[in-house]
Amino acid sequence: MASLKVMLGMFPSTAKIESEEAALIKDFNDFNEYSNSAELKRYEELDKIVNSSEFAEKKKAIKAQKFNGTEEYKKQQEYLKLKKAKHIKNYYQTKSSKELDEYLKMDGSEEMKKYEKLGEYINSKEFAEEKQNAGKDYKNSSAYQKEQEYNNLQKSSSIRNYFKFKTSPLLENYQRLDGSEEIANYEKLERFVDSEEFKKVKDYMALSPQKKYEQSEEYQLEQEYLNLKKSEKINWYFKLKKQNDFHKITDWELTFEDDFTNGKPDSKKWMNNYFWGEVLLKDTYALPGDMHFYTEGKNIDVQDSILKIITKKEEAEGKIWDPVFGFKHQHFNYTSGLISTGKSFRQKYGKVKTKVRFSGTSLRQAVWMVAEKILPHVDIAKLEKNKIKMGNFWGNITEKGGVHKKITKKGGSKFTSDFFIYTLEWTPDKLIWKINDLEVMAQTQGIPQEPMYIGFSAGVSGPVSDHQLPAGMEIDWVKIYRKKE
Template identity: 30%
Template sequence: MSFRIFSLQLMGKIKPVEKIELQRKNLLDDYQEFTHVENSDELREFLELEKHIQSADFNAVKKEIQQLRFKGSKEEGVLKEFEQLKKSSGIKKYFKLEGSAELKRFETIKESDKLTEYKQLKEFVENGEFRTVKEEMLRSVFKGSEEQQREKEYNSLNKKPGIKVYYELFESELLKKHEAVSHSEKLKKYFELRDLSVKDKDKKREFGELKNDSEIKSYLKFDRSKKLKLYKETADSYHLKKHQELKTEVESDDFRKRVEYLKDKKKFEKTEAFKKKTRLKELSASDDIKFYLKFEKSSLLDNYLKVSESAELKRYVELKDLVSSEDFLKRKAYLDDPKKWEKSEEYATEQNYFEMKKRPHLVKYFKYKGTDAFDFFRQWTVSFEDDFNSKKLDTEKWSTVSAEAEKTLGQNYALPGDLHLFTDGKNITTEGKLVIETRKENTNGMVWKMPAGFVPAGFEYTSGLVSTSKSFWQQDGIFEAKIKFNPVKETVSSLALKGEKASPGVYLLEMGLKNRLGIATVNATGKLEMNGLDVSNLKKGAWYIFTCEKSGSAFTWKINDVEVLKLEDHSVGFPLQIFLSTIVTDQITPSKLPVRFQTEWVRCYKKNA
């Protein structure tokens, strides 16, 4: 009986296997979660967020936001400037007029045709053009005019005797007849006979007749008259030419109209200038023009025009737009808000950081980060495992025939003195755990006897074995299994790590006649010797995890993760297979049958390079 096992159990060091497995499961779950978190975008986001939250820039922004107030702010200065401008006399008067009915009327009249006409007429009347026209009209009278002089000269010429005679005779019948006689043969004959010394009676008589002819007498009388003489004198005279010239002019329609115009005392009233002056008076008397002229000179309009182009108004409008803008009002409300920090994006970012910081998987991540809690998972890799959950034994992993039997007979055989025969898997069951069942039943098999070799024999008991001889060998690493500690002293149930030979062997557990773990060797007499630890004090019927870690010649055994034994042994320097079996050493009390060697799982680890 081992005092070490006793004391460990007494002090509660060896915890129940359920607790150990739960701890292992939780640690594995935590490791898997840790690995997932470590490679997650969420962690990267959190670390970036943490760096940002803890940065000097973030804290400066936080401090700045928390210290922001409307009082004393740039925005308050802008609002005060606007209020001062709003109270300005010029600005107030400007907006009193801006948009008023009076200003609208003024602007309407200003753009009207009526005002344009008024201004044009006023300029016409006042710029001298009207006066020029009027004075010209006053000067345009008949008396003393050129027309009067022409008419007077014309009338004077009309009174001259030569002019009178000329127009009396010109183209008259008398003159025409005189001209006709002057070219007649009769008159020609008369002058021929008169100028001859006629002695011829006939010619005298003819001359006498011609001399007494009425036409010739009339001709000679008219030809010697003063009237004809005056006519001829006048016909080529200057006076006649001048008279004819004046006659054409004076008797023309244009001249008569001009004279009529010059004699007209109402001619100015008929001028366009007079009409314009009259229209100007009409417009000047209209309500619109009188309003316009009065309003144009008002101090209110004068102020309006001065302010409209001023920098003061420009600034007022600029500030009004600014202080009434949605952005300014939001900014003012923001500065007045005592909860502005809590409403900021930075606060939301900070709260997001705090929320993430409380997330269980992140809390757990930082709990483990930098610790050696997961060193096992980082340093070791599962190299072999079986939880026996299949309905049948996994023959890819396990063999039910020993390696020696495979090489020789091809089936399990017994040695002299054995009370049992290992069947070829008939005594093996799974479904949640591996059970090697030892039964009392007669069976036949083969026994190895020298020098005969394999000979048939009968057996009272059957049992079973499993090994990884065909699938798994490992020299160094961790080997462990969860086994129900239920020793039956007439049997030996064991989980051993063996090489090609039966000895030496590393035992995770041997229970039955003796309950122990360690390294077993066969001495010179063929007896099995165990260098190890007695574990008889373990609770019968309880499950335990038996572990052996091998590193070169160093061996460490653990029960439920509590170290119970350390050994140095240089004899086990070769690859090992896993071997589980139950042998019968004595007649088994019937009440103990069948004997069940139960293993819930087997697991091996190999250290990472």
């Protein structure tokens, strides 16, 4: 489909390409910033917890909770068992009984002390002797009076009830349990089953499985996780992560860039003539067939961050290379400009991208790469005779038939109406040319295997009408990348 689009000249909009790239860079920067956010870290922490088998088991266990499986239930059952026990019932019945109350009042009372004292006397040897010695006068004796008092006390209901209760199983049970560990435990259990804590557990256990779960810490964690999962930022992050488009950025390292924002060409990056002219002649020169002379930057202008190479109709004197006689002096009717990174920057393999607008004239305007010698030579994009040409040249210029080339041509009028992004991708075994990210040509022969530098030039190599001049080749920016290992 890409080749059909190329054939039909259906190249994507330059503005769209740049907008998408800017959006990708922004997304990349925002993505990296968000990657370190507390929100994402919390989401990933919760995702690990909530989606673990341990969490699922815990959730299941919470929903499956039954009251009869709790410690509270066990304590309640222990309490109810004790509460039903006869000896516990008897203990509390006795504790609150009238009999115990009367017994405790009688026990140690003056009446009981008197009765016990009289009883000791009546049962003593002293009483027996006094009774015997008194004879017929016994009824008039103090011993008789005491005996009568003792007998009367013994017949009293309070004394009889006291001794009856004292020997009863109820009192024995009460005295055995009162203050015992068993009663202390029972009363502790009773306080527990009457407590708010116990009622809260029992009420909780009466809830439906889902309602139980909704009161758990796990439910709160799950809700926090689900709310984060719905957030636009989280979904945006994982959508970008799944798309995996950032390799377009991360796979490449920017090694050279100029967007011409300084108002003039950066002399640390650009030279205004051919590399060997600068090295050998300290001067500029023209090549065979050139009808123009390259000035020392006079035909280069930068306005609004756009560098323009201007070709003019004006006379000039300068050198031209003659393959037979070498450099010679010549008169020129046109001037133009050239910039290259011959002295500042060269690279072997990578990706070159530049945004250029060619002028709609019959001039020759080109973006190219070259190394130490004339060959290899790569035309990233060249407008000539109203055609856009892309291709590479390789071989040995000194041998007959030693120069090889592969070139593709497209109608050039489209590329003079607007800026287009021209790309060369260069690997050890392949060259790929693109216009606005659409592949135009690929080549696997004559691949350069040495560092090359980039150049931009414009000039006259054929008839041109005076009204077409001056004409400018506009360069918005240039970027060169190296593939990361």
